[in-house]
Amino acid sequence: xxxxxxxxxxxxxxxxxxxxxxxxxxxxxxxxxxxxxxxxxxxxxxxxxxxxxxxxxxxxxxxxxxxxxxxxxxxxxxxxxxxxxxxxxxxxxxxxxxxxxxxxxxxxxxxxxxxxxxxxxxxxxxxxxxxxxxxxxxxxxxxxxxxxxxxxxxxxxxxxxxxxxxxxxxxxxxxxxxxxxxxxxxxxxxxxxxxxxxxxxxxxxxxxxxxxxxxxxxxxxxxxxxxxxxxxxxxxxxxxxxxxxxxxxxxxxxxxxxxxxxxxxxxxxxxxxxxxxxxxxxxxxxxxxxxxxxxxxxxx
Amino acid sequence: xxxxxxxxxxxxxxxxxxxxxxxxxxxxxxxxxxxxxxxxxxxxxxxxxxxxxxxxxxxxxxxxxxxxxxxxxxxxxxxxxxxxxxxxxxxxxxxxxxxxxxxxxxxxxxxxxxxxxxxxxxxxxxxxxxxxxxxxxxxxxxxxxxxxxxxxxxxxxxxxxxxxxxxxxxxxxxxxxxxxxxxxxxxxxxxxxxxxxxxxxxxxxxxxxxxxxxxxxxxxxxxxxxxxxxxxxxxxxxxxxxxxxxxxxxxxxxxxxxxxxxxxxxxxxxxxxxxxxxxxxxxxxxxxxxxxxxxxxxxxxxxxxxxxxxxxxxxxxxxxxxxxxxxxxxxxxxxxxxxxxxxxxxxxxxxxxxxxxxxxxxxxxxxxxxxxxxxxxx
Numbered sequence: 001x002x003x004x005x006x007x008x009x010x011x012x013x014x015x016x017x018x019x020x021x022x023x024x025x026x027x028x029x030x031x032x033x034x035x036x037x038x039x040x041x042x043x044x045x046x047x048x049x050x051x052x053x054x055x056x057x058x059x060x061x062x063x064x065x066x067x068x069x070x071x072x073x074x075x076x077x078x079x080x081x082x083x084x085x086x087x088x089x090x091x092x093x094x095x096x097x098x099x100x101x102x103x104x105x106x107x108x109x110x111x112x113x114x115x116x117x118x119x120x121x122x123x124x125x126x127x128x129x130x131x132x133x134x135x136x137x138x139x140x141x142x143x144x145x146x147x148x149x150x151x152x153x154x155x156x157x158x159x160x161x162x163x164x165x166x167x168x169x170x171x172x173x174x175x176x177x178x179x180x181x182x183x184x185x186x187x188x189x190x191x192x193x194x195x196x197x198x199x200x201x202x203x204x205x206x207x208x209x210x211x212x213x214x215x216x217x218x219x220x221x222x223x224x225x226x227x228x229x230x231x232x233x234x235x236x237x238x239x240x241x242x243x244x245x246x247x248x249x250x251x252x253x254x255x256x257x258x259x260x261x262x263x264x265x266x267x268x269x270x271x272x273x274x275x276x277x278x279x280x281x282x283x284x285x286x287x288x289x290x291x292x293x294x295x296x297x298x299x300x
Numbered sequence: 301x302x303x304x305x306x307x308x309x310x311x312x313x314x315x316x317x318x319x320x321x322x323x324x325x326x327x328x329x330x331x332x333x334x335x336x337x338x339x340x341x342x343x344x345x346x347x348x349x350x351x352x353x354x355x356x357x358x359x360x361x362x363x364x365x366x367x368x369x370x371x372x373x374x375x376x377x378x379x380x381x382x383x384x385x386x387x388x389x390x391x392x393x394x395x396x397x398x399x400x401x402x403x404x405x406x407x408x409x410x411x412x413x414x415x416x417x418x419x420x421x422x423x424x425x426x427x428x429x430x431x432x433x434x435x436x437x438x439x440x441x442x443x444x445x446x447x448x449x450x451x452x453x454x455x456x457x458x459x460x461x462x463x464x465x466x467x468x469x470x471x472x473x474x475x476x477x478x479x480x481x482x483x484x485x486x487x488x489x490x491x492x493x494x495x496x497x498x499x500x501x502x503x504x505x506x507x508x509x510x511x512x513x514x515x516x517x518x519x520x521x522x523x524x525x526x527x528x529x530x531x532x533x534x535x536x537x538x539x540x541x542x543x544x545x546x547x548x549x550x551x552x553x554x555x556x557x558x559x560x561x562x563x564x565x566x567x568x569x570x571x572x573x574x575x576x577x578x579x580x581x582x583x584x585x586x587x588x589x590x591x592x593x594x595x596x597x598x599x600x601x602x603x604x605x606x607x608x609x610x611x612x613x614x615x616x617x618x619x620x621x622x623x624x625x626x627x628x629x630x631x632x633x634x635x636x637x638x639x640x641x642x643x644x645x646x647x648x649x650x651x652x653x654x655x656x657x658x659x660x661x662x663x664x665x666x667x668x669x670x671x672x673x674x675x676x677x678x
Contacts, residue, residue, distance in 0.1 A: 029449075035453075094389070095639045097395075098588065098635055098636070099635075099636050099639055101585050101589065101635070102633065102635035103632065104632070106629045106632030108628060109629040109632070110629050226577075227460075230456070233456065237453045241449070271468050273460060273464055277457035280450075280453065281454055284442075284454065285445045
């Protein structure tokens with residue numbers, strides 16, 4: 001029982017990361033309809049920037065904030081230069097996929113070029129101690145501080161995003177453009193700027209997620225996000241791709257399901273990835289729009 | 301009205317983008333409704349280019365050394381896999397990022413048969429094709445319910461999962477998921493041909509056969525059904541196109557192409573590798589990129605794209621001395637650049653150019669963007 005609860009908590013912590021990255025994916029998908037395969041690599045690059053800043057003597061939290069700022073600007077720049085030419089309905093969506101895959105390759109190798117191929121260590125923003133709750137005769141349940149931090153960061157992130165999207169004029173504009181760019185334009189909203197803002201925001205979220213992953217590990221290199229992005233895709237697909245909250249919840253769900261699979265299903269030893277994929281497949285076969293997606297009516 | 305014309309005649313009635321089927325059609329009355337008359341100058345150019353290319357392809361392995369021959373052979377198997385993907389994505393509209401997995405299944409089927417069961421290489425190609433085809437059928441069934449980006453994701457998972465499965469179940473030299481068939485398994489069956497030349501010609505013959513098959517497929521009834529399903533699935537269903545069967549069969553055929561490519565890769569690269577966790581994901585990307593660069597939903601596109609891709613990769617590798625690590629960056633950047641300059645791929649771009657030339661040189665020639673002339677129903 002104790003082991004079970006600890007595994008669930010571990011799963012939630014990992015799931016918080018999947019959820020955060022899925023959030024970034026969904027944010028871009030909702031506003032521009034682009035599936036950004038390079039999201040993980042963008043996050044990885046930002047993580048390296050964070051690391052570089054900490055080696056320069058900055059405290060970790062400060063470094064994370066600064067690299068989020070840099071990612072925000074870079075995200076906007078990428079949208080403006082690489083994605084903008086492919087927006088609009090008459091362009092092939094395949095070309096955007098190619099662009100994002102090209103970015104995937106380019107960013108990955110740039111990171112190796114700029115920051116080297118050796119594994120680096122990002123200091124954890126919180127002390128690596130553990131907290132024991134529900135103490136009993138056989139030991140109680142242990143939670144580490146980094147785990148708590150992951151969960152706390154996700155919660156703060158969600159609240160901030162909710163506030164931004166639902167309670168500010170900027171968020172309203174963003175949602176209007178996501179719902180219908182043309183109508184939004186007719187109402188005087190600068191749709192282009194909003195799309196740029198969406199990319200910038202999601203790059204910043206990715207930077208945060210990357211720093212969280214890296215700091216909870218012993219070391220990280222350019223392959224940091226490559227498995228995680230699959231789980232994030234799983235979470236986003238499960239959540240239905242147009243629901244931010246769906247992405248977060250399904251991220252946590254995928255994380256928990258994964259850590260329980262690793263712990264209890266020996267038959268899947270080494271191929272735990274089967275689990276998120278089977279989940280996506282089952283959900284999509286039963287509910288083609290995901291768990292939280294909106295149903296759409298197709299017209300001929 | 302024959303079934304062959306269903307798609308073409310329905311398209312304007314339903315207000316759908318008309319089917320644009322390409323290439324030299326037989327000049328029958330039925331065909332002329334779909335295929336605009338091609339200006340003579342274009343046809344002549346095409347024949348000349350075709351003959352020159354064929355001669356070059358046949359002569360290449362004698363001109364170059366084993367090193368370049370291997371690169372060219374890699375372009376050939378890449379072209380086969382890209383054509384497989386093109387059938388599925390270009391002509392049938394199902395986006396797959398999982399063809400790397402089919403490629404891997406083909407590769408490991410061949411490698412296992414040779415290494416563990418002592419087969420000679422050539423028959424394993426057929427076994428790989430059948431095996432991956434069946435597997436494609438299996439994946440194609442759930443794909444009926446999952447479309448667009450979701451399908452891309454599920455198939456992406458397939459590609460990422462495959463190396464894990466291999467690592468779990470295949471134990472090669474030293475216990476890692478890497479199979480190296482002996483050199484003797486691939487020795488030339490024709491005297492006078494060196495091993496690398498034999499590998500090249502065998503791949504080339506298989507590629508030509510598969511491309512002709514694909515060309516026939518997309519011009520026939522099945523092909524029109526595929527295109528109709530891509531352009532308007534519901535409309536296709538209402539006129540009696542068996543949507544589910546078309547999609548699943550396309551998936552299976554497409555997977556078999558990737559499987560053959562994988563099998564050939566064992567001969568050319570001399571190994572089947574499952575040690576790198578994202579290698580088959582990268583393969584999937586290569587296929588997709590080759591298809592898009594060359595021109596999706598064209599016959600020559602995947603081959604052109606594959607050649608460009610392989611040459612690009614080879615030349616970016618040694619472009620900057622001491623900075624080999626930068627190669628993928630240049631490679632990625634070139635991909636983005638190509639998509640910017642030629643959004644319809646090389647073949648699409650050339651075709652547009654030829655159409656413009658044809659319009660200028662011949663008053664009778666019609667632009668292919670308007671495939672259904674008003675006077676075609678006399």
